[in-house]
Amino acid sequence: MTTPSSTARSRTNSSRTSRRRTASSGAFPATTGMAVHLSGLVKSYGHVHAVRGVDLDIAPGEVVALLGPNGAGKSTTVDMLLGLARPDQGTVSLFGVEPAQAVAQGHVGAMLQAGSLLPDATVGELVAMFAALHRAPLPVKEALERAGIADLADRPTGKLSGGQAQRVRFALAVVPDPVLLVLDEPTVGMDVESRRAFWASMRDLTAAGRTVLFATHYLDEADDYADRVVLMRSGRIIADGTAAAIKNQVSGRRISARLPGADAARLGALPGVSEVAVHGDQVTLHCTDADAALRALLPAYEQAADIEVRSVDLEDAVVALTSAAEDQAKDRAGKLAAEDRRSSS
Numbered sequence: 001m002t003t004p005s006s007t008a009r010s011r012t013n014s015s016r017t018s019r020r021r022t023a024s025s026g027a028f029p030a031t032t033g034m035a036v037h038l039s040g041l042v043k044s045y046g047h048v049h050a051v052r053g054v055d056l057d058i059a060p061g062e063v064v065a066l067l068g069p070n071g072a073g074k075s076t077t078v079d080m081l082l083g084l085a086r087p088d089q090g091t092v093s094l095f096g097v098e099p100a101q102a103v104a105q106g107h108v109g110a111m112l113q114a115g116s117l118l119p120d121a122t123v124g125e126l127v128a129m130f131a132a133l134h135r136a137p138l139p140v141k142e143a144l145e146r147a148g149i150a151d152l153a154d155r156p157t158g159k160l161s162g163g164q165a166q167r168v169r170f171a172l173a174v175v176p177d178p179v180l181l182v183l184d185e186p187t188v189g190m191d192v193e194s195r196r197a198f199w200a201s202m203r204d205l206t207a208a209g210r211t212v213l214f215a216t217h218y219l220d221e222a223d224d225y226a227d228r229v230v231l232m233r234s235g236r237i238i239a240d241g242t243a244a245a246i247k248n249q250v251s252g253r254r255i256s257a258r259l260p261g262a263d264a265a266r267l268g269a270l271p272g273v274s275e276v277a278v279h280g281d282q283v284t285l286h287c288t289d290a291d292a293a294l295r296a297l298l299p300a301y302e303q304a305a306d307i308e309v310r311s312v313d314l315e316d317a318v319v320a321l322t323s324a325a326e327d328q329a330k331d332r333a334g335k336l337a338a339e340d341r342r343s344s345s
């Protein structure tokens with residue numbers, strides 16, 4: 001069946017194909033090799049094992065979302081990728097050279113979570129200062145327009161709202177006219193309209209074949225804009241593929257309904273139901289067989305209302321995959337502790 005969203009998706013996919021073609025046909029300054037090559041990256045801070053062995057290749061022209069719960073190691077990976085943190089083990093190369101060299105050549109633009117803007121400079125002055133550090137920057141006006149802040153050029157950066165400051169960071173990331181954009185939670189603090197404008201501008205940038213790696217907690221952004229989703233948990237990559245492939249790793253559908261006075265144990269015993277979540281009157285049934293579950297639910301709960309059956313979305317898949325990884329980590333820790341006890345007795 002063709003739905004508006006599937007039509008939109010196939011359009012997006014064909015634009016992704018042509019974007020790759022543009023990237024490999026040399027629309028940019030000559031670069032060689034993988035846009036990003038991370039091999040065996042490990043990084044600890046004292047007892048905290050932030051990154052525990054990350055291997056990742058990103059081809060020129062790919063748009064990759066880096067997902068994972070708080071503390072998964074996304075920012076640490078991004079910091080090592082940009083040469084801002086030194087790996088304990090492993091190597092990083094961007095277009096076949098060290099990060100510092102790729103940055104010096106103007107191939108890389110970055111937007112990080114931390115980092116204050118010079119509070120006394122105006123937005124225009126700050127972006128101009130940054131542009132002056134690069135060999136072939138965009139005109140300042142164009143960088144400001146791409147970030148949607150042309151009207152803020154004369155505003156001191158100390159007088160910006162959080163969302164506006166975030167857009168200034170975006171202008172600083174694009175002003176080198178980079179081939180690779182690395183964005184750590186780029187839309188944090190932006191209102192809905194600014195997020196939309198941000199992604200519209202990103203679409204223009206990626207349509208020309210730029211490579212993008214962005215970390216985000218907004219799974220709809222990953223679903224809508226990334227060719228590929230890399231999911232991290234506890235310092236490791238636990239899934240890597242298209243959003244569709246990641247969703248396919250988690251089978252089943254979800255039934256949600258308003259069900260006053262529902263009993264979770266009774267719902268859990270219905271055929272085809274694997275898991276139940278109850279929030280007040282609202283119930284979500286995770287199903288291995290949604291048809292069987294629905295057939296059993298309706299006679300048992302005549303008061304059921306606002307019933308919806310839907311496929312697994314990216315959020316469901318990410319939650320399921322990250323909690324499965326957590327269970328496996330606990331199992332591993334339990335087995336190691338048991339082995340320790342056995343060997344010491």
Ligand SMILES: Nc1ncnc2c1ncn2[C@@H]1O[C@H](COP(=O)(O)OP(=O)(O)OP(=O)(O)O)[C@@H](O)[C@H]1O
Nearest residue numbers: 045048049050068069070071072073074075076077
């Ligand atoms: N400079 C540091 N000193 C000590 N611990 C750190 C440092 N930077 C990160 N960590 C720790 O390393 C782990 C991974 O952190 P990181 O910021 O990379 O995760 P993240 O996936 O980006 O999380 P979030 O989504 O919350 O930004 C966390 O436990 C964090 O507390």
